[in-house]
Amino acid sequence: MAWTTLTMQVTTPLFNGGHQPAPSESTEGGNSRSARNLDADAGIRVSSLRGAMRYWLRAIAGAEVGNQIHVLAALESRVFGSTTRASSVAMRVPKPPPVSRNSQPDWCKRDDARWIGYLAGQGLSKPAGRGCQLTRPFVAPGTTFDLQLRLPRDDDTAALVMAALWSLCRYGGLGARTRRGFGGLRVIAVEGHLPTPWTTERLCAAAVVSGDGLDSDEQGRPPEIAACAPALARIAALARQDVGEAAPEGWADLPTYPVFGGPDIFIAGLSARTFGDWPAVLGFAGEQYRWFRATEPAPGAPYHPPIKTREWLHTVRGNDRRFALGALGLPVNFKDGNIVQPEKTAAAAGGKAPLRRASPLWLRPVQDGDNGWRLLSFAFLGRFLPDGEAEVFLRGPQSKKLDVSVADVRELSTNWITTLSRGDSFVRAATR
Numbered sequence: 001m002a003w004t005t006l007t008m009q010v011t012t013p014l015f016n017g018g019h020q021p022a023p024s025e026s027t028e029g030g031n032s033r034s035a036r037n038l039d040a041d042a043g044i045r046v047s048s049l050r051g052a053m054r055y056w057l058r059a060i061a062g063a064e065v066g067n068q069i070h071v072l073a074a075l076e077s078r079v080f081g082s083t084t085r086a087s088s089v090a091m092r093v094p095k096p097p098p099v100s101r102n103s104q105p106d107w108c109k110r111d112d113a114r115w116i117g118y119l120a121g122q123g124l125s126k127p128a129g130r131g132c133q134l135t136r137p138f139v140a141p142g143t144t145f146d147l148q149l150r151l152p153r154d155d156d157t158a159a160l161v162m163a164a165l166w167s168l169c170r171y172g173g174l175g176a177r178t179r180r181g182f183g184g185l186r187v188i189a190v191e192g193h194l195p196t197p198w199t200t201e202r203l204c205a206a207a208v209v210s211g212d213g214l215d216s217d218e219q220g221r222p223p224e225i226a227a228c229a230p231a232l233a234r235i236a237a238l239a240r241q242d243v244g245e246a247a248p249e250g251w252a253d254l255p256t257y258p259v260f261g262g263p264d265i266f267i268a269g270l271s272a273r274t275f276g277d278w279p280a281v282l283g284f285a286g287e288q289y290r291w292f293r294a295t296e297p298a299p300g301a302p303y304h305p306p307i308k309t310r311e312w313l314h315t316v317r318g319n320d321r322r323f324a325l326g327a328l329g330l331p332v333n334f335k336d337g338n339i340v341q342p343e344k345t346a347a348a349a350g351g352k353a354p355l356r357r358a359s360p361l362w363l364r365p366v367q368d369g370d371n372g373w374r375l376l377s378f379a380f381l382g383r384f385l386p387d388g389e390a391e392v393f394l395r396g397p398q399s400k401k402l403d404v405s406v407a408d409v410r411e412l413s414t415n416w417i418t419t420l421s422r423g424d425s426f427v428r429a430a431t432r
Helices: 046-065 069-080 113-120 155-171 200-204 229-243 278-293 310-316 324-328 406-421
Strands: 004-010 090-092 125-128 131-134 144-150 185-191 266-270 339-344 361-368 373-380 390-395 400-402
Touching: 046 069, 046 090, 046 155, 046 229, 069 155, 069 229, 113 125, 113 131, 113 278, 155 185, 155 200, 155 229, 155 361, 185 200, 266 406, 278 361, 278 373, 278 406, 310 324, 324 406, 361 406, 373 406
Parallel strands: none
Antiparallel strands: 004 144, 004 185, 090 144, 125 131, 266 373, 339 390, 361 373, 390 400
16 A cells, blocks of 8 residues: 655654664665664654554553453554564654754743653753753654554554554653653644544544543543444454454453553543643643652751652651552652662562563643643553562662552542642642
8 A cells, every 4th residue: 555644743852762773663664774874863763653552552452352461462463563473554754853962942941840850850851950951862842754654455453553643642652751741742744545434633633632621432432542443343353363262251350451441440631720832731740740749848858849758758767668659650769779669579470570660640741622731641540560479669778568559559640630630739838
């Protein structure tokens, strides 16, 4: 089939550094160039896009395949390929956009930029007065590039490819710190064939939400993804044939991977407050998130606001074993060599080893239908740690086992989303 060209635009700073790609990574599907002609600073790589689209395909497919992990893998293989099957879709970025090395673009100099830096984290930024300074190259917001897709002839498979891309633009992003609002993308133009039920209008609206709120069906799916349900069911049936499994009866327990579903496994909400641009959204989100995490006053602290986390005061420095903060992602590093991390149990495959758990809570700046910006927050409420295979420990000057529960994931995520959806704030009066 002919190539379909999507003009993409970066909406929030995209940090996607790493190795220089091989020719196939930037020009997959033909028209390869020699490695010496590739821009070593290319900020968008096909391999990164494909990996992100795989993630969102799994989230879409989960409601149909349940806990049949072999079926999920077979379905993913049918769409994006595997070691034994070629990908159904060829992808290429003919001219990857270059990165910027400006360590202090204008948005880093705003009064609220310190909070944007807080969300970016120490790996991407550092404080600079009231603002922040970037420590890694990035693709600047507003940058455009072409993503070319040679879609499969099978419209069902092609529809799932586009569903994964739509989900990436609505909920996710590309590169580092996507869960904290960075790496946003949107489609601004389409040239070429699109499979049913996708249209140019639907794709271009992925990063724009209605001012009236978020629409979803009884299974928690937005209308655009629900429209792909028949295609998903047919591809899932073929995947079951591939591995010889019968249709599931649904989830008997919490999902073991991120899944779009009803309110028991997926929750989302928009901030009641609107903003003029994406930096204002992330500045607001960063300040709110700091106060959300650090709930305890710390008079005399040599920084502002003078607050600390309950977990630092009562768990790391005290005798408590509860570590609810871990439900927002692990490991967590503290000063004085203290680290809280999940570890495999001795009985788990591969023996004891440190693990990582990404935050189930995502924060994304999105445009609304009134040309403003709002904060989209959502959370996947699946199983946070594998039962019987992982435990959480404090390591450092002292070592002890800690408690992080699925209930903590639900409580913290729900509190964040509902509070900001009501227009309330986590920021409290603080004095030195």
